[in-house]
Amino acid sequence: MSRSATLDRLRSRVPVIAPSMLKCDFGNLHRELELLDAAGSEVLHWDVMDGHFVPNLSYGAMVIERTRGMTRAIFDAHLMISDPAKYLNDYLKAGCDCITFHIEAVPEPRALLKRIRESDVVAGLAINPGTPVERIQPYLADCDMVLVMSVEPGFGGQKFIPGALEKLRQVRKLAAPDLVLSVDGGVGHSTVADCAQAGADLFVVGSAIFDQPDFNVAMQDLTRLGTRPVRS
Ligand code: DX5
Ligand code: ZN
Secondary structure, three states: OOOHHHHHHHHOOOOOEEOOOOOOOHHHHHOOOOOOHHHHOEEEEEEEEOOOOOOOEEEOHHHHHHHHHHHEEEEEEEEEEOHHHHHHHHHHOOOOOEEEEEEEOOOOOHHHHHHHOOOOOEEEEEEEEOOHHHHOOHHHOOOOEEEEEOOOOOOOOOOOOOOHHHHHHHHHHHOOOOOOEEEEEEOOOOOOHHHOOOOOOOOEEOHHHHOOOOOHHOOOOOOOOOOEEEEE
């Protein structure tokens, strides 16, 4: 799918609930994708971890590539890795529609953001809880998506860091109105509405989906809770 088609799909589906593929059943991945598709998930968030940029190791481009043909969902790769530029082609080849990397891994992100956009893929920039929004302000025009981490990256099932709400508000104020604003970590039934109010469009959710018995119910509840009331 082209970068513009992906952006159109993301922008027309707000609130987008994106299951985080970290707490899924990797022993039955095809089945999990079928269940997520049936539950209406439009986006799958692939949490790539290298055990160096973050203290955990998950999976690489190969797993994403193997599943590409199993679903029409948008593949949103979250690269929690050092030196993402070195591996970019692997994620492009794997069929990722969005590729987000961390400014903490690439202090001067402009060139890599440009490379991703020129590959006709949505370019995302992620910031950790300890990184101020000012750090990415010079690059907001160079990215299509900003991912505000509401936990320290590396693990699912952590507690939401409330400071992320002010950062969402700041980015929403500073960025172009069509920037896709994403929040990731500890997003669930008790936090999704606040994130939506703070301006988030895309909600990465792990435990609040995969720890639930029924993905359908989880997706519907989170979508309802993440829908901003229409301003009268
Ligand atoms: C953490 C990942 C998140 C995490 C979300 O490094 O980027 O996507 O898996 O999982 P929950 O929703 O359980 O915090
Ligand atoms: Zn993530």
